[in-house]
Amino acid sequence: xxxARSVKLLYFAWLxxxxxxxxxxxxxPATVATVADLLVWLPQxxxxxxxxxxxxxxxxxxVNQDFATPDTALSAGDEIAFFPPVTGG
Amino acid sequence: xxxARSVKLLYFAWLxxxxxxxxxxxxxPATVATVADLLVWLPQxxxxxxxxxxxxxxxxxxVNQDFATPDTALSAGDEIAFFPPVTGG
Amino acid sequence: MATIRVQTADFSIGAEYAVLLAxxxxxxxxxxxxxxxxDSAKGRPITAMTLEHYPGMTEAAMTRIAAEAARRWxxxxxxxxxxxxxxxxxxxxxLVLAACAHRQAALDATGFLIDxxxxxxxxxxxxxxxxxxxxxxxxxxxxxxxADRWA
Amino acid sequence: MATIRVQTADFSIGAEYAVLLAxxxxxxxxxxxxxxxxDSAKGRPITAMTLEHYPGMTEAAMTRIAAEAARRWxxxxxxxxxxxxxxxxxxxxxLVLAACAHRQAALDATGFLIDxxxxxxxxxxxxxxxxxxxxxxxxxxxxxxxADRWA
Numbered sequence: 001x002x003x004a005r006s007v008k009l010l011y012f013a014w015l016x017x018x019x020x021x022x023x024x025x026x027x028x029p030a031t032v033a034t035v036a037d038l039l040v041w042l043p044q045x046x047x048x049x050x051x052x053x054x055x056x057x058x059x060x061x062x063v064n065q066d067f068a069t070p071d072t073a074l075s076a077g078d079e080i081a082f083f084p085p086v087t088g089g
Numbered sequence: 090x091x092x093a094r095s096v097k098l099l100y101f102a103w104l105x106x107x108x109x110x111x112x113x114x115x116x117x118p119a120t121v122a123t124v125a126d127l128l129v130w131l132p133q134x135x136x137x138x139x140x141x142x143x144x145x146x147x148x149x150x151x152v153n154q155d156f157a158t159p160d161t162a163l164s165a166g167d168e169i170a171f172f173p174p175v176t177g178g
Numbered sequence: 179m180a181t182i183r184v185q186t187a188d189f190s191i192g193a194e195y196a197v198l199l200a201x202x203x204x205x206x207x208x209x210x211x212x213x214x215x216x217d218s219a220k221g222r223p224i225t226a227m228t229l230e231h232y233p234g235m236t237e238a239a240m241t242r243i244a245a246e247a248a249r250r251w252x253x254x255x256x257x258x259x260x261x262x263x264x265x266x267x268x269x270x271x272x273l274v275l276a277a278c279a280h281r282q283a284a285l286d287a288t289g290f291l292i293d294x295x296x297x298x299x300x301x302x303x304x305x306x307x308x309x310x311x312x313x314x315x316x317x318x319x320x321x322x323x324x325a326d327r328w329a
Numbered sequence: 330m331a332t333i334r335v336q337t338a339d340f341s342i343g344a345e346y347a348v349l350l351a352x353x354x355x356x357x358x359x360x361x362x363x364x365x366x367x368d369s370a371k372g373r374p375i376t377a378m379t380l381e382h383y384p385g386m387t388e389a390a391m392t393r394i395a396a397e398a399a400r401r402w403x404x405x406x407x408x409x410x411x412x413x414x415x416x417x418x419x420x421x422x423x424l425v426l427a428a429c430a431h432r433q434a435a436l437d438a439t440g441f442l443i444d445x446x447x448x449x450x451x452x453x454x455x456x457x458x459x460x461x462x463x464x465x466x467x468x469x470x471x472x473x474x475x476a477d478r479w480a
Contacts, residue, residue, distance in 0.1 A: 083453065
C-alpha cells in the first residue's frame with residue numbers, strides 16, 4: 001500500500017517559466033491525495049516551484065486533460081497540469 | 090394654382106406585377122395632396138391598379154427614396170414608390 | 179469607411195475581409211454574417227430565388243443603416259453586399275462584415291446590420307417552386323421583432 | 330460535423346467557408362468571428378504576440394465547446410481554428426464559423442463559441458512590447474462575465 005504513485009506534471013505560461021521546466025515525472029508522497037495536497041507539497045521542491053505557486057489564487061489545474069478542483073483525487077499515472085487562467089481567443 | 094403636378098410612380102414586386110408596369114409618369118389631380126389621397130385615387134385608374142391597391146395594409150410607400158407615411162405631402166417632381174413590406178437579407 | 183454594394187455577381191468573403199483588413203493593425207475582432215439560399219421554403223422544395231430591389235433607394239437605405247451602426251458602436255469597418263437577380267439553392271445572398279477593436283461590439287453590430295437590412299432596405303424575394311409556380315416571400319413578424327430589439 | 334484545428338499556419342476564412350458549405354443547400358445563415366492581433370495593449374505598442382497551448386487538452390476542450398454549442402442550437406456546421414506560436418499585429422488568431430438554417434441561431438452560437446473558447450480552452454498569450462519586454466496577458470473579468478451569460 002506504500003507503492004510510489006508516479007505522475008507527470010506539466011506547467012504552462014508563467015508557471016512554466018517560474019518552475020523552470022515544462023514537465024517533470026514525480027512520485028507522489030503518501031501525504032498527497034488531492035490537488036490541494038499537491039499545491040501544499042510542490043512549493044517545497046525548489047525556489048522555482050515556490051515562486052510559481054506563491055499565489056495559488058491565479059493557478060488552475062487539469063487532471064488528465066480535464067479541469068480539476070482542489071478536491072480532485074490523484075492516482076498513479078495521472079497527467080497533472082498547472083497553468084494560469086486561460087487567455088486565448 | 091391649378092398647374093398640373095407631374096410625378097413619377099414606381100411599383101415593385103407583386104404591386105408591379107398587378108399594376109402591369111414598373112413605372113409611370115402621372116399628373117396628380119388637385120384632390121391628391123398626400124400619400125393617403127393617392128391611395129384613394131390610384132385604384133380608379135385601371136383594374137390592375139385596383140388589384141394592386143386592394144389591400145393597402147400590406148402596401149408601403151417611399152417618396153423621393155425615403156419611407157413615407159399616409160400624411161406625407163406630395164409635390165411636383167416627386168418620385169413616389171409603392172411596394173410590399175421588404176424581405177431582403 | 180463603409181463598403182456598400184448591390185450586385186448580381188457573387189461575392190467572396192475572403193476578398194472582402196482582405197480589403198477591409200488591408201494595412202490595419204487596430205482591429206481586434208471581425209464578425210460576419212452571410213445569408214444563403216435554402217433549398218426549401220415552408221417545407222416545399224424551391225429551384226430558384228429572385229431578388230428585386232429599388233435602385234437608388236436601396237443604396238441610400240444601406241448607407242443609412244451603416245451610419246446608424248457606426249453611431250451605436252465604435253466600428254473600424256463595415257461591409258454590406260447584397261445580391262439581386264436570380265439565385266439558386268446554396269448561393270450567397272448577403273454579406274455583412276463589422277470590424278471593431280473588441281469582439282462584442284463586432285458581433286452586436288453584425289446582428290444589428292442584418293436585422294435592419296432585412297426590414298429597412300428595399301429588397302423583395304420571390305421563390306420558384308419545383309412545379310414552376312412562383313410566390314413572393316411575405317415579411318415575417320419575427321423579423322420586425324428582431325429589428326425592434328435595436329429601437 | 331465540427332472542424333477543429335490548432336495550428337501555427339494562417340487560415341483562410343474563404344477556404345473554410347467553402348469547405349463548410351460544399352454541396353450544402355440546407356444552410357440559410359452562416360456567422361463568423363475572427364480575432365486578430367491588435368498593435369497595442371493597454372495603450373502600449375506591441376511588436377509580437379506569442380500563443381502557447383496545452384496539446385491534447387486544447388483539442389479536447391474545443392471539441393467539448395463545439396458539442397455544447399450543437400446541443401444548444403440546431404447547427405449545421407461548426408469550424409473552430411486557433412493559431413499558436415508567434416504572431417504579429419494584423420495577424421489572424423482565431424476563427425469561429427457557425428452555420429444554421431436561420432440567422433439568429435448562427436449569430437448566437439458564434440458569440441457563445443468565442444466566449445467559451447476565451448475562457449475554457451487552454452491557450453495563453455504573451456505580448457512583446459517595443460522595448461523588448463514581455464508580459465503574459467491576464468485573464469479579464471469581463472471575459473468571464475461574457476462566458477457566464479451562457480451558463
